[in-house]
Amino acid sequence: MNLDFAPEDVAFRDEVRTFIAENYPAELRGKQDEGEEMSKEDFLSWHKILAKKGWVAPSWPKALGGTGWTPTQKYIWSEEQARADTIPILPFGINMVSPVIYTFGTDEQKKKFLPATYNGEIWWCQGYSEPGAGSDLAGLSTRAERITGDDGKEYYLVNGQKTWTTLAQHADWGFFLVRTDPTAKKQEGISFLLIDMKTPGITVRPLITIDGAHEVNEVFLENVKVPVENRIFDENKGWTAAKFLLAHERSGIAGVARSKRGIERLRGIASTQPGDDGEPLLSDPMFKRKVAELEIDLTALEYTELRTLAGEAQGKGPGVESSLLKIKGTEIGQRLTDLVLEAAGHYGAPYFRGFPKEGGNALPIGPDFAARAAPTYFNMRKTSIFGGSNEIQRNIIAKMVLGL
Amino acid sequence: MDFNFTEDQTMLRDSIARYLQDRYDFDTRRKVVASESGWRPEVWKAFAEELGILGAPFSEEHGGFGGGAIENMIVMEEVGKALVIEPYLSTVVIGGGFAKHSGFAGASDLIGGIIGGETIIAFAYAEPQGRYNLADLKTTAKKDGAGYTLTGHKAVVWGAPWATHYIVTARTGGSQKETSGVGVFLVEASASGITRRDYPTVDGSRASEIQFDNTPGILIADDAYGLVEQVTDEAIAALCAEAVGVQRKLHEGTLDYTKQRKQFGAPIASFQVLQHRMVDMFMNLEQSVSMTYMATLKLGEDAEERGKAVSSAKVHIGRANKFLGQNAIQLHGGMGMTDELAIGHYFKRATMIEGLFGSVDHHLKRYETLSFGKAA
Ligand SMILES: Cc1cc2nc3c(=O)[nH]c(=O)nc-3n(C[C@H](O)[C@H](O)[C@H](O)COP(=O)(O)OP(=O)(O)OC[C@H]3O[C@@H](n4cnc5c(N)ncnc54)[C@H](O)[C@@H]3O)c2cc1C
Numbered sequence: 001m002n003l004d005f006a007p008e009d010v011a012f013r014d015e016v017r018t019f020i021a022e023n024y025p026a027e028l029r030g031k032q033d034e035g036e037e038m039s040k041e042d043f044l045s046w047h048k049i050l051a052k053k054g055w056v057a058p059s060w061p062k063a064l065g066g067t068g069w070t071p072t073q074k075y076i077w078s079e080e081q082a083r084a085d086t087i088p089i090l091p092f093g094i095n096m097v098s099p100v101i102y103t104f105g106t107d108e109q110k111k112k113f114l115p116a117t118y119n120g121e122i123w124w125c126q127g128y129s130e131p132g133a134g135s136d137l138a139g140l141s142t143r144a145e146r147i148t149g150d151d152g153k154e155y156y157l158v159n160g161q162k163t164w165t166t167l168a169q170h171a172d173w174g175f176f177l178v179r180t181d182p183t184a185k186k187q188e189g190i191s192f193l194l195i196d197m198k199t200p201g202i203t204v205r206p207l208i209t210i211d212g213a214h215e216v217n218e219v220f221l222e223n224v225k226v227p228v229e230n231r232i233f234d235e236n237k238g239w240t241a242a243k244f245l246l247a248h249e250r251s252g253i254a255g256v257a258r259s260k261r262g263i264e265r266l267r268g269i270a271s272t273q274p275g276d277d278g279e280p281l282l283s284d285p286m287f288k289r290k291v292a293e294l295e296i297d298l299t300a301l302e303y304t305e306l307r308t309l310a311g312e313a314q315g316k317g318p319g320v321e322s323s324l325l326k327i328k329g330t331e332i333g334q335r336l337t338d339l340v341l342e343a344a345g346h347y348g349a350p351y352f353r354g355f356p357k358e359g360g361n362a363l364p365i366g367p368d369f370a371a372r373a374a375p376t377y378f379n380m381r382k383t384s385i386f387g388g389s390n391e392i393q394r395n396i397i398a399k400m401v402l403g404l
Numbered sequence: 405m406d407f408n409f410t411e412d413q414t415m416l417r418d419s420i421a422r423y424l425q426d427r428y429d430f431d432t433r434r435k436v437v438a439s440e441s442g443w444r445p446e447v448w449k450a451f452a453e454e455l456g457i458l459g460a461p462f463s464e465e466h467g468g469f470g471g472g473a474i475e476n477m478i479v480m481e482e483v484g485k486a487l488v489i490e491p492y493l494s495t496v497v498i499g500g501g502f503a504k505h506s507g508f509a510g511a512s513d514l515i516g517g518i519i520g521g522e523t524i525i526a527f528a529y530a531e532p533q534g535r536y537n538l539a540d541l542k543t544t545a546k547k548d549g550a551g552y553t554l555t556g557h558k559a560v561v562w563g564a565p566w567a568t569h570y571i572v573t574a575r576t577g578g579s580q581k582e583t584s585g586v587g588v589f590l591v592e593a594s595a596s597g598i599t600r601r602d603y604p605t606v607d608g609s610r611a612s613e614i615q616f617d618n619t620p621g622i623l624i625a626d627d628a629y630g631l632v633e634q635v636t637d638e639a640i641a642a643l644c645a646e647a648v649g650v651q652r653k654l655h656e657g658t659l660d661y662t663k664q665r666k667q668f669g670a671p672i673a674s675f676q677v678l679q680h681r682m683v684d685m686f687m688n689l690e691q692s693v694s695m696t697y698m699a700t701l702k703l704g705e706d707a708e709e710r711g712k713a714v715s716s717a718k719v720h721i722g723r724a725n726k727f728l729g730q731n732a733i734q735l736h737g738g739m740g741m742t743d744e745l746a747i748g749h750y751f752k753r754a755t756m757i758e759g760l761f762g763s764v765d766h767h768l769k770r771y772e773t774l775s776f777g778k779a780a
Binding site for chain 1: 530534535537557559560580601606668675742756769
């Protein structure tokens, strides 16, 4: 047992660090610093740079564009991205639907979707949740019926509603779970469809979240014709693909590297923000203790993740530990935003969305970091709800790990 | 011992509750929040004329109903339940409090204006460098003939865009953090030398940064740190009452939602883990009510007892707001995240109340100092 990185890992870290430093777009950095909302092009700009370099999909099989990195290297990669505070690569295409396509898809499907997804030419959204089907995803009711089109080809006619669909406003394609056999048992009548978001009958309506952002949407499907060849895997076997995907969704969800970076930022903030006595907040024993506790909890999470990684390197799949990583990772991320808001003091209150922080007259409105403190705190509440809520994750551990 | 409301107090509560139910529904509030002015002067007018609640905590000789802190508590709880934006706290509780306790020459006029609804007050006490320390003041007041002129930057002045007057803390003497030399001034919003920068707040209200530059002001009280603490304590007790209203809605809304929402073929309220969570929310809420009563009833005690009571209430309320707010969102699932439902707005207000007039840490420290002494 030892905690050291091998020399080749250290060399790898330096290589990655240099690459990010030399290639990360400066405009993007500026927008991030200003807390501006990211456009589709912003999200894709870093994606495309990494695609060119061959690093956008480290976890894919090497033959398809994966990097073939060891788990340690992947870990270093995520650490370095967080350290440099790069914009995250959106998971829907690279980490979610692609593994389903290369595991369950036909050769045509692989050819059509994988390279385009890799290169950032297809923006994917995830159409799973419905108003009536959240935690109980298998309760979904969006209906897909087989029909023969006027052109003599086979289609699914899809009717129903999806909701909470992240960034569907930008999506070119969506992967959807639909009910193809309403008479079968819940999990057994579901199919996995890829749907072109430009198909007639699809309406995307924004849902504004409590932080004021347009991040999620409702997606209405009304007589949407989907060619049968856009089904992944067998009809009525979509649940198998969906479950496989959920396992992928959870890995990396601990966000250790991002939280580390967040704590560093918090320490920076608290060492300049004044406490009640005018000294830096970080020298206030009460505030300092909370930061210390957060760091210790993050260390516990980090070493749990490292143990999981080491296990993976020896061929054990990401198991139910992923539920632990998800619960603890999201709780830590949320506490972090809570402390940033606390550090902002009075200046946590001003709200700037759709409202210029600069301009008007010159009176400054608090320190820069404070402008995003409350919205970020509000927004991060989502992390214990999505990706399998933290209650559901605890149910999983109770059942699968503890055998209760 | 008696924790019952009098008949008049019950009537006060019922009449404001009824008014808000009819005229202050969530959708209307959303539209008002998004409007240019961000509030409804006609609601304020109704508070003054139709309901007469702006006189609730003032003595009869001032033209009020002869009530006090309990009346403020009653009104503020309803303010919390309906997420009322109009500035009862800064105008009636704080503005009224300074007028009542100082008895300065203009006190009667000021109270008359408050009761009549013509005078709206914002409390300009915080400064960019000062965090929650009420004595950390760089704003200065210079004697100028019969009056004073003020110069300095006041931070996040809630309700300032709507105010006719500001109550401003400023130094007549002493150094930046000293408790001596703190003066309290009344400044007209239309006075010279004021630069204001207005903005919305995350919970749907409005506030401003205000720069005073040789702005004329009337002295309410000099060397008045004790008065500032007293009125701030009264404001905190009233804010706790608002928090109780907010917490009731967070709890009730979550109970209702989880009873209706079905997953896995059952109302999610039937899952034991969620039941226990809602029980914990309930216990937090009940103790918030207790602490609010306690603090309100102790506002008349000496500064130390009063301070301990108010700070302990604020500590509990701050924690309970967080617990109830976060769990209300969590138990609503995705629905908790949307701006279209009221629940998220109660969460946002609860979050802001956590920090107003001092965080949990600030009041824990104040309690420790008052209870164990400075040396401890
Ligand atoms: C910001 C955001 C982005 C999202 N993005 C997407 C997306 O891109 N695509 C997509 O398909 N979905 C997305 N979702 C939806 C997300 O997956 C669901 O919100 C989640 O599955 C929870 O479902 P629900 O919201 O219906 O809550 P519910 O399932 O109704 O849960 C409500 C509460 O009940 C609890 N609960 C439910 N069942 C149990 C149980 N058996 N035991 C104990 N407690 C239980 C939950 O933990 C929660 O606290 C997103 C959600 C959010 C908030």
